[in-house]
Amino acid sequence: MEKNIYRFLVLWLTIFISYTQIRAQDFTIVSSTLKTCIVYDAAGSPTDSFTAHLLAKDIEQVTGYLPKIYTDISLASGNAIIIGNYKSALIASICTNKYAKHKTLAGQWECYLTKAISNPVKNISNALLIIGSDARGTAYGVFSVSEKIGVSPWYWWADVPVIKKQELTVNGSEFISSPPSVKYRGIFLNDEDWGLQPWAAKTFEPETGDIGPKTYARIFELLLRLKANLIWPAMHPCTKAFYSYEQNKKVAADYSIIVGSSHAEPMLRNNVGEWNSKTMGDFNYITNQQTVYKYWEDRIKESRINDVIYTLGMRGVHDSGIEGVKNAKEAVPLVSRIIDDQRKLLSKYINPKVNSIPQAFTAYKEVLEVYDNGLKIPDDVTLVWPDDNYGYIQRLNNESEKKRTGGSGIYYHASYWGRPHDYLWLSSTHPALIREEMMKAYDNRSNKLWVLNVGDIKPLEYNTTLFLDMAYDIKTFADSRYCYEHCKNWHGNIFGKSYADTIGSLMWEYYQLAFERRPEFMGWSQTEPTTRTTLTAYNHFYYGDEAQQRIDKYNNLEKQVKALQGQIDKTHQDAFYELVYYPVTGASLMNKKFVYRDKAFLYSRQNRLSARDYAALSKKVYDSIVAETAYFNNTLAGGKWKNMMSMKPRNLPVFDTALIITSPIDRLTKWNIAPEGYFQKDSTTKEQNKVSLPVFNCYTHKKYFTDIFLCDSITINWKATVSEPWIKLSVTEGTLLPESGKTDLRIWVDIDWLKVPQKEKITGQIIFEAAGKKMPLEVTALNYTNSLNTYNGAIEDNGYISLYATSFTRKKDKLPSQWILYPGLGHTGNTLLAQLDLPIPITGASAIKEEAASVEYNFYTFTAGAPVINIYSLPTHPLNTNFSMRYAIQLNDGPLQFLDFKTVGRSEEWKQNVLNNQVVKTAVLPFIKPGMQTLKIYVVDPGVLLDRITISLGGLQPAFGVIPETKMMR
Numbered sequence: 001m002e003k004n005i006y007r008f009l010v011l012w013l014t015i016f017i018s019y020t021q022i023r024a025q026d027f028t029i030v031s032s033t034l035k036t037c038i039v040y041d042a043a044g045s046p047t048d049s050f051t052a053h054l055l056a057k058d059i060e061q062v063t064g065y066l067p068k069i070y071t072d073i074s075l076a077s078g079n080a081i082i083i084g085n086y087k088s089a090l091i092a093s094i095c096t097n098k099y100a101k102h103k104t105l106a107g108q109w110e111c112y113l114t115k116a117i118s119n120p121v122k123n124i125s126n127a128l129l130i131i132g133s134d135a136r137g138t139a140y141g142v143f144s145v146s147e148k149i150g151v152s153p154w155y156w157w158a159d160v161p162v163i164k165k166q167e168l169t170v171n172g173s174e175f176i177s178s179p180p181s182v183k184y185r186g187i188f189l190n191d192e193d194w195g196l197q198p199w200a201a202k203t204f205e206p207e208t209g210d211i212g213p214k215t216y217a218r219i220f221e222l223l224l225r226l227k228a229n230l231i232w233p234a235m236h237p238c239t240k241a242f243y244s245y246e247q248n249k250k251v252a253a254d255y256s257i258i259v260g261s262s263h264a265e266p267m268l269r270n271n272v273g274e275w276n277s278k279t280m281g282d283f284n285y286i287t288n289q290q291t292v293y294k295y296w297e298d299r300i301k302e303s304r305i306n307d308v309i310y311t312l313g314m315r316g317v318h319d320s321g322i323e324g325v326k327n328a329k330e331a332v333p334l335v336s337r338i339i340d341d342q343r344k345l346l347s348k349y350i351n352p353k354v355n356s357i358p359q360a361f362t363a364y365k366e367v368l369e370v371y372d373n374g375l376k377i378p379d380d381v382t383l384v385w386p387d388d389n390y391g392y393i394q395r396l397n398n399e400s401e402k403k404r405t406g407g408s409g410i411y412y413h414a415s416y417w418g419r420p421h422d423y424l425w426l427s428s429t430h431p432a433l434i435r436e437e438m439m440k441a442y443d444n445r446s447n448k449l450w451v452l453n454v455g456d457i458k459p460l461e462y463n464t465t466l467f468l469d470m471a472y473d474i475k476t477f478a479d480s481r482y483c484y485e486h487c488k489n490w491h492g493n494i495f496g497k498s499y500a501d502t503i504g505s506l507m508w509e510y511y512q513l514a515f516e517r518r519p520e521f522m523g524w525s526q527t528e529p530t531t532r533t534t535l536t537a538y539n540h541f542y543y544g545d546e547a548q549q550r551i552d553k554y555n556n557l558e559k560q561v562k563a564l565q566g567q568i569d570k571t572h573q574d575a576f577y578e579l580v581y582y583p584v585t586g587a588s589l590m591n592k593k594f595v596y597r598d599k600a601f602l603y604s605r606q607n608r609l610s611a612r613d614y615a616a617l618s619k620k621v622y623d624s625i626v627a628e629t630a631y632f633n634n635t636l637a638g639g640k641w642k643n644m645m646s647m648k649p650r651n652l653p654v655f656d657t658a659l660i661i662t663s664p665i666d667r668l669t670k671w672n673i674a675p676e677g678y679f680q681k682d683s684t685t686k687e688q689n690k691v692s693l694p695v696f697n698c699y700t701h702k703k704y705f706t707d708i709f710l711c712d713s714i715t716i717n718w719k720a721t722v723s724e725p726w727i728k729l730s731v732t733e734g735t736l737l738p739e740s741g742k743t744d745l746r747i748w749v750d751i752d753w754l755k756v757p758q759k760e761k762i763t764g765q766i767i768f769e770a771a772g773k774k775m776p777l778e779v780t781a782l783n784y785t786n787s788l789n790t791y792n793g794a795i796e797d798n799g800y801i802s803l804y805a806t807s808f809t810r811k812k813d814k815l816p817s818q819w820i821l822y823p824g825l826g827h828t829g830n831t832l833l834a835q836l837d838l839p840i841p842i843t844g845a846s847a848i849k850e851e852a853a854s855v856e857y858n859f860y861t862f863t864a865g866a867p868v869i870n871i872y873s874l875p876t877h878p879l880n881t882n883f884s885m886r887y888a889i890q891l892n893d894g895p896l897q898f899l900d901f902k903t904v905g906r907s908e909e910w911k912q913n914v915l916n917n918q919v920v921k922t923a924v925l926p927f928i929k930p931g932m933q934t935l936k937i938y939v940v941d942p943g944v945l946l947d948r949i950t951i952s953l954g955g956l957q958p959a960f961g962v963i964p965e966t967k968m969m970r
Contacts, residue, residue, distance in 0.1 A: 027116040027128045027172035028079055029149070030063045030165075036128075040083040041090035042071035045135035047224075047256040051142040052083050054221065058151040061162045077123045081145070083130045085138060086113075091131055094120045101174065105133035109179045110229065112141030116172020128172055135256040139224045140177065145170060146225070152494060153225035156218060158461050159574040159637050160494050178473075181442065184309060184358070184382075184409065184449040185471035186223060186230025187457075187464060188262055191417040191424055193238045194646035195456030203642045211239050213247035219457070220255035226465065227472045230258045230309065232451055233270075241270035243302055253305050260309040260451070263362035263386070263411065264319040267296040267310055267342060268303050271317040283317050285338055286324040296342060300349045309358040309449070310346060312381060313367065314338045321366045328369040335375055343378065355380035355405075360449060362386060362411055368395065372881070382448045383408040385441070388877065389416045390914035391429050393437050396444040398880040399839050409449030410441045414463045416453065417650070419528035420911035421521055424649040426583050427460045428514035432825035433874075434466055435483040436833075440943065442474050444879070458644055459583055462507070465490060481823055484508060494579070495572055499564070503580060506560050510584050513553060516827055516961055519590040521915050523654035533653050535598050537960035541679040544705065546961045547595050554588035561585065574637045582632055586647070589621040589628070590654075596621065597658035604662035606674050609710040609743045615660045616740070622657045667712035671736065673768055673775050675706040677957075692778035696751045699788065700797045701969040703751075706777060708768060709744030710736050716770040720747065724764035726755035727779050736770075749779065756783045784862075788968070791932075794859035797966040799955015801859045804828040804965055805946035808855040809934075817842065817853040817939045819946075826874060826947040827918060827962050834944035840882050841941050845896045848888050852938040855946075859933050860968075863953040867891075867925045870952075871899065871937070874945040875913035878902055886940040892933060894926040898940065916960075918947065925951075 029036045036059075040052040052069055060066040070076045073090060084091040086105040095102050099117050111133040120127045130145065132138025143153070148170045152160040189196060192211065200215040201208070208214065211234050223231065231252070233242035242248050242259070252259050261268045269275070271283060275295070281288045292314075300310075313335055314322050325331040339361075347354040355378070362384040363371045377383060383401065385408060387393045397408055414429045416422060438450070452467045454460045466486060470477050477483065487508055492500025523533030538547035561584050568576045596618035604611035629647040633639075648655035675693045693704045708718060719733035730748040737743070749766065756762060761782055768775040788795075794803040805828070811819055816837035823830050832855060836842075842852050861867075869889070878884050885902040901919040903910035913919050937946065950956055950963060 025116060025171055025173040026169050027126060029059060029067075029081070029168040029170065030065050031167045031169075034079055035065055035067065036079040036081055037068045037070060037076045038081045038083065039070045039073050039076050039090065041085070041088040044085055044088050044090070045138070045256060046254040047135040047139050048083055048085075050221075050254060051139045051224070055081070055083075055142050055146060058146040058149065058162075059168065061151060061155070062149050062165050063168050064164070073121065074123065079126045079128075080124050081128045081130065082120075083138060083142060084132075085135070086131050086133055091129070094127065094129065099129070101176070102129070102131045104176065105131060105137070108133035108137070109183065110134060110137045110140060111177045111179055112137045112144070113174070113176045114141055114144065114172070115174040128170070136224065136229050137177070139256065140227050143225045143227075153222060153465070154461055154494070154575075157222055157457060158578050159640070161571040161575065180227065180472045181474035182409070182447050182450045182471040184230045184258065184260075185228045185468055186232065186258070186260070186451055187228065188232035188411070188451050188453045189219075189234035189455075189457070190232075190262070190453050191236065191415060191422075191455050191649070192234045193236055194424065194649040195458065195644050196234065197236070197238045199641065199644040201643075203640075203644070208245070210245075212245050213251045216248055217251050217255070220251060220257045222457075223257060224255060226468045228468050229256070230260055230449070230451065232260050232262050235262060235265060235270045235272060237272050239273070241273045243268065243299065244273070249303065249305050253307075256307065258307040258309055258358075259303065260360065261311045263311065263364035263367065263384075264315050265311060266314050267312075267345075268299050268308065269295060275317055277317075282323060284323040285314060285334060293341065293345075297345055297349075300345050304350065309360050309382075310342070312339045312342050312359055312361050312377075315367065319365075322370075328366065329373045331370045332373050332375045335370055339378070358382070359406070360384050360409070363395070364411065378406070379404050380406045382406045384411050384449060384451075385409070385446055386411040387413055387437065388910070388914065389413050389418060391433050391437060392874075392876050392914070393441060394877050395881075396441060396446055396879055398882060401880075402445045407448030408446040409451070410438065410446050411451050411453070412438070412467070413453040414460050414467070415455030419906065420526045420915055421654075422527060422650060422652060423518050423520045424455055425647065425655075426514075426519055426586055427463050428511070428518040428520070428587075429463055430511045430515040430825070431463070431466050431487055431508075432480070432483050432511075433515070434463065435470065435477055435480060436822065436825055436945075438467065438470050439474070439477060439480075442470075447474075456644070458641070459578065461579055462487070462490060480825070484824055491579075494575060495568060499568070502560070502564065506557060506564075506584070507580065509553070509557060510587060512829070513550070513557075513591075514587060515917050516550075517916070519587040520652075520654055522590055522594045523658075525653050526911070527650075527652055530652060533594070533656075533659065535601065536594055537958070538595065538598070539957065539959050540599060540602055541674075542677060542957040543959055543963055544676070546959055547598060550961065551592060551595050554591050557584050558588050577632070577636055578641075582628060582645075585628055586625060589625045592621045593618050593625075593658050597660050600660050600662055602679065604665065606679065606709075607666050607669055607672060607711045608674075609665060609712065609738065611662050611665065613740045613743065615662065618658045618660060665711060669711040670714060670771055670773070671708065671710050671712075671716055671718070673706055673708050673777060675777055676704040690778065691776075692780065693749060694798050696779070696781040697795075697797045698753055698756070698781070698783045699795050699968050700966055701751075701753070702797065703748050705746050705748050706766070707744050707746050708736065708770075710738060713738035714771070718768060718770035721767050721769075722764065723767070724762075724779075726752045726781070727764050727766060728752055729766065751781055753783070756781055758785055759783055760785055788860065791860060792968055794857065795966055795968050796859070796861045796863060796953060799863060799953045800963075800966065801861070801951040801953075802948070802963040802966050803857060803859065804830070804948045805832045805855070806830045807857070807965060807967070808832075809858040810856040811854075812856070813853045814851055817851065819853050819855050819939060822945065826945065827872070828948050831874065832946040834887065834939045834942055834946075836939055836942040841884075841886070843940075845888075848896060848938050848940065852888070852940065854936045854938045857935045857937075857949070859935065859951065860931065861928060861933055861953060862930050864927070864929050865953050866927045868952045868956075869923050869925055869935070870950045871921050871923075872947045872949070873901065873919045873921075874917065874947060875901070875903075875910070875919045876943045876945055879942050883941045883943070885944060887944050887946075888938040888940055889923065890936040890938070891925045891928070896938070897923050899923060
């Protein structure tokens with residue numbers, strides 16, 4: 001009995017101590033009896049003051065209580081949040097003999113410590129310490145508390161509300177952050193002409209009439225909340241240069257934001273706005289060196305107040321090649337001399353130890369060619385590798401570049417103005433692509449500096465967050481599957497965890513559809529030079545009408561967002577509109593505008609009365625884009641974002657109403673049918689023509705459609721009968737009316753295979769009757785007698801095979817060569833990544849067969865011939881100059897064929913690759929007889945991302961989207 005009592009007391013005491021310890025870790029900010037104050041060191045960084053006051057406002061947003069703020073701790077009492085640098089006098093006075101862990105921050109880059117302690121000084125009951133290794137580290141610690149209490153980094157820029165609470169407590173357990181994964185992390189404000197600049201100039205900061213200090217203060221706060229540290233300021237002609245406003249540089253200093261400049265702006269000079277050729281002469285270092293030199297010298301003197309990364313080198317004024325030389329090779333000695341002179345200026349005015357000054361050299365466009373021609377960059381200068389403007393990094397380090405003390409970094413686009421086409425309107429870069437390319441860069445040690453071109457900031461809120469979250473803590477993204485979780489969690493944190501799955505999957509599908517074709521590219525037009533819009537490449541007559549399937553997917557997204565809009569709390573409506581509703585609806589409407597235009601044209605060729613309906617629908621959805629954008633600018637958030645959203649950046653043709661050209665309708669025909677696979681006018685208007693559906697295959701179990709439609713403004717009652725019991729129809733009778741949406745009907749035809757006789761080829765008919773006329777439609781089914789009961793894989797269907805890269809039969813890795821499954825990326829939703837951890841590729845057919853990894857695909861054919869294979873991959877670029885973009889293919893035991901999709905410059909091939917987010921390489925395979933075949937694809941170069949494969953034996957039809965797999969169905 002006594003032992004039991006003893007055990008009970010021990011257990012109770014253990015629980016009590018554990019509970020007390022847990023509770024001791026909690027820190028109360030606001031309760032019914034307690035109100036916390038904030039203390040920071042007045043002698044510390046100005047950033048401490050700004051963040052202390054912002055934290056107080058955050059607490060007020062949540063609780064309604066605005067904490068008092070002190071710089072003298074003797075005036076504070078009760079609970080206090082104490083903010084400061086680890087070596088400040090304030091923190092030293094608190095931590096002496098109480099808590100010395102803060103000393104571990106010494107020498108760290110942008111780290112922070114948070115910890116609740118009791119009775120640090122006599123008048124403070126409990127303190128929440130927020131201690132930074134430097135000013136930004138402290139700020140990150142402060143804003144980590146803001147996020148804990150429910151204030152999103154996007155509370156202002158995306159109107160994300162906070163959940164109101166009467167009492168507020170945070171966990172005060174000790175936390176010490178790790179240094180950021182990437183040292184310099186930030187954004188480039190670019191192409192601001194249609195959003196950020198007019199909004200700032202006319203709405204938010206009219207007193208400046210520009211993107212000025214008030215706007216930059218908001219931007220810099222956002223950067224700190226996102227744990228970023230770098231800005232490349234806006235630099236288009238519509239915006240005055242950052243240093244034109246004296247207050248701008250002070251705001252950057254106050255927020256501890258590092259100021260850099262883009263690839264086109266050496267030495268922090270915005271040439272477009274600051275170089276006046278009339279008064280200063282040519283921007284030419286050969287003929288006008290003294291003026292150019294002084295131009296740079298003046299800016300270096302002026303920028304000394306700021307933390308700065310200086311961009312070295314020289315280009316033309318308007319993002320163009322350097323003046324005074326004929327080619328890249330001739331530019332090498334000139335650029336080398338320029339860099340030497342620039343570094344002498346830095347040594348003179350900033351620090352005699354020039355290698356301690358942050359400097360960058362961006363190998364963008366023609367500058368990469370200059371670098372490749374032998375330009376030597378000082379070892380301490382950071383090499384910045386750009387993407388190709390469409391999300392695919394052009395180059396990464398070779399083995400010697402990995403060893404440079406200055407390291408390397410990435411300039412990446414999520415918004416772009418230029419050829420072959422802009423994408424400035426909506427956020428359309430797939431998160432999985434960002435993750436894949438930036439993880440590849442990090443693994444390549446391109447981790448010193450990451451900059452994202454965000455255009456106007458809005459509507460790139462999520463892409464910006466993803467990019468900067470990766471830059472801050474890459475470890476969580478090591479598993480590619482986490483990218484989807486990140487998307488889901490981000491939306492769940494904003495709109496509530498109950499909506500995380502729904503909104504996360506919805507937005508993932510939005511990005512997936514944009515990956516297939518960005519909304520801005522739906523006109524199939526180009527720019528520089530600008531061309532007119534044309535018909536899309538989507539097929540309306542094969543593969544179940546892939547054009548309509550795209551519209552169906554967007555309709556489903558629209559249906560979901562409109563349902564969610566009715567469910568989301570009123571306080572979240574503005575954020576929902578900005579982050580979900582407008583981008584999804586805008587993309588959907590843009591797609592419909594062009595697909596409906598296509599149907600109006602194509603259906604008029606088929607003599608369909610519905611052509612007029614689709615023409616009207618195309619115009620209607622354009623009007624809806626106008627209306628939604630007007631709401632964004634004039635009504636949303638009480639007009640806060642007036643002038644921010646443009647639905648027609650640069651007034652490119654894609655943003656206009658779609659030009660609709662239709663053929664006259666022959667009304668004498670009255671009505672007709674259009675089965676899948678028929679689209680020529682003459683094929684469906686002449687009754688004597690024999691029409692049929694694609695052949696049904698007992699192994700693939702596909703179904704096909706036929707449309708019945710009016711050619712005249714009449715009402716008809718129709719019916720359809722089948723000649724064989726194995727033919728199934730989704731609808732067998734109905735009425736067509738001369739009203740919008742009722743002039744045609746799609747009927748799906750399927751086969752009941754249990755009723756089909758065991759016969760290799762059997763035919764039947766569907767007879768359509770209406771208004772005294774009959775139309776026969778032939779149906780053919782292949783019910784093969786040869787048994788393939790043991791086979792499970794791809795199979796020929798109507799003269800082609802379609803399979804996804806990840807649907808391999810076998811995968812043979814030969815380390816370090818391997819094909820890696822990459823989930824979440826690609827047109828099919830998953831890809832295979834060629835991994836090759838070697839400084840040079842494996843070459844030679846015999847070596848490839850022996851040493852390279854391969855994937856094998858079994859497929860079964862019924863047609864003899866020489867197949868034509870199309871292999872689809874993502875348009876990635878060679879890892880470095882040691883590699884290309886090759887892989888090798890082999891059919892059965894035939895010879896190896898090497899395919900290479902490396903592109904040079906802005907070739908037409910590259911343009912189509914980035915517009916389509918895919919590369920198609922075609923080859924003719926050796927002659928085959930019917931039966932089982934095996935295709936092998938070998939790793940040759942790293943970074944190849946295989947997406948899908950089609951093999952034609954004469955029956956493959958054009959398609960833009962993914963053709964469904966022709967797989968054996970049981």
